[in-house]
Amino acid sequence: MADTAGATVPVAFVFQQAGQPHVVTATAAVCVAWLCVLTGHQRYGLRFLGESRGLVTTLHDWLTLVGLLAVVRVLSSESSPPAVALLAVTPAPVLTALCRSLTHRHLKAQRRQARAVHRALVVGEARAVDRVVEQLASRTDHPYVVIGAVPVGESVPRSGIPEAGQLAGADRGDDGQAVLAAARRHGAETVLVAPGSLLYGERLRALSWTVHDAGLPLVIASGLADVALRRVRPSTAAGLHLLHVDPPVRRGPQLLLKSALDRAGAALGLALLAPLFVLLALAVRLDSDGPALYRQTRVGHRGEHFTMWKFRSMAVDADRLRPHLTSANDMDGPLFKMRADPRVTRLGRLLRRTSLDELPQLVNVLRGEMSLVGPRPPLPDEVSTYEGPALRRLLVKPGLTGPWQVSGRSDLSWDESLALDLRYADNWSLTTDLGLLARTFRAVVDGRGAY
Template sequence: GRVLAVLAGAVGRLRTTGGRRPRRVLVVGEAAGLDRAVRLLNSRKGHPYTAVAVVPVGPAMPDCGTPVPGRLAPEPADDDVSTVLGGAFAHDADLVLVAPGPQLDDDRVRRLAWGLHDGGLALCVLSELSGVAAARVRPASAAGLTLLHVAPPLRNGPQALLKTVVDRTGAALGLLLLAPLFFGLALAVRLSSPGPVFHRQTRHGRHNRPFTMWKFRTMVADAEARREQLSTANESEGPMFKMRRDPRVTRVGHALRRTSLDELPQLLNVLRGDMSLVGPRPPLPDEVSRYDERELRRLAVRPGLTGLWQVSGRSDLSWQETVSLDLWYVDNWSVATDMGLLARTVRAVTDGRGAY
């Protein structure tokens, strides 16, 4: 029974990492780099890495809460390799992730790599290229340098054309097959509270162009007029308004939001070309008016009916987490990525996490 339980746990871990063997990682670097790497590795899913311990370089102490089995001096020392190897073996790590910095330069990393490889441990070097999918990166060597060629994001070409075809075809089929459900939901909204069945709202799309987005109405008819009264109850630290228990939401509206069925009329927007099946969340005009240059890049592609924000926590995400996910999608989308996100959306909608 114990053996079966262990095997079942191993299979479960493999499924959560896409079939890849989970890696126990020892992170080596200066405190700031350690904290960032550990926080991201241990807070996000969908990858096979878990930071189990850290070895800081220099006197600063990391605050990531991970065990510290040893420490490297600010300058290269004879015990660099033995310290890292000892920490890895103590925590059963099978991979050492090095975050380079002023106190961990090329020569020191190279010597550390020799010792780790001689000791039977794999080494991985953290790149400063954050937010770039591996498929866009091609390594090359020139003049003794290791170069990383980064391909530009997809904007035109066959994949962009295929995305448009999939969007329009999928929206048309969805509207046709879901017509009975649309009728039932429309009737429920109409009977639940006074007001129209649909809620039309101006949103901003690709290249910051405004368009009218359609949803089933989930709030009382005068919800927009009452928003200013609730501004002090906003639970988002960014320009987006979020409130877990919004008193404007009707009983039927709460159920629609929980299941994301209120979003279905946006298939009309996808059919019209205002939106895509997959993309960033379409923002409101007042949100866009407060965007900085980084946030405006979210508008480089069409907004989506679903996206990384939908499958990663929805309203439970912080504003900066939402922006980071959207920017990753803007720069790294592909048709294959879209298909995977559509499949994950079904699971996210089913459990209803982060929807309110």
């Protein structure tokens, strides 16, 4: 209904206001073409509907529509001015994208309550079952809820998932029937297999035949985690099914474009916000003794140190007092945050709540030390405690906003923050940045975790 309204109402209105003939015909043609494009791209299928906000895919669909209508225009000798025709079809993707975003939010809310999900039976060795169950339980933005497990071998899973059955360590030819019986007892809608040394090759193939012949879908857990789908390409070699995993983007034209957009956005922001900067600086000076700006050494891209700027939100001796407050830290890991930090000034609480204290970092972005989007810039003493995977978050520039800021900020644990940053660092793309920028406004208004 939203797609139909977006393709009919604007076209009819614009063509009528422009005095164009054949308003009904043009409206019907655009509506049919738009719905055909969306249907052809399977946007109404269960695999797509509500699973994504769809900003990029909506743009792709709209460009396809424009191309299709251009062909129809030539074949039918339609004579409306190109600017009028383009204006008429522009609202369609906007309304479609809005509808997809609302559908995505609704689906996420449903899944947080264990609704709109597939009941999955996990089959695999105990350690593999535990790994899959733990990964799925850590997030709710997916369609699977584990209702039982069928371990392979003698080991017992430790995840606490009910055991629906068990397969022998050696293939006895009855795997499929045992899994089907367990699926029927527990009402499973999907069989999720975690392959391992005891379940692979011909044994896995025979299991898939039995499950599919019974009409149940079968899903294979590859063992990869937090790798964006666009980086994975399936292929076949000598009968083997292979997954090619593209490396993260660390150089090339995309990063050059990101840098250019960062600096252009920072320059525009500084120009537009100059009056606000003056007002905030005066307010900070009047609220408490000390300078308006606070500078601090942070660690940036590939471990390089730089001076980060903020509007001062604490007393001037805040750094000297921090060692005395270590026992009151509300965060785990190397981060230090207090919900009721006595060093924060009256105005400082408002600045932090609204994230206005971060605005001077636009200067850091303009200088190339930071990006508009990226992980939060850590302190040197935090970095000194990093081990192994944590160092990977330094492979991209720190950002003015990023996954940490839009996902709860200081309400997140260290492990949750690190997981978000690593996911961003390994799967970065321009579309990811655009999505995080769009979510930043809501995060600022919400203020959750800002203290």
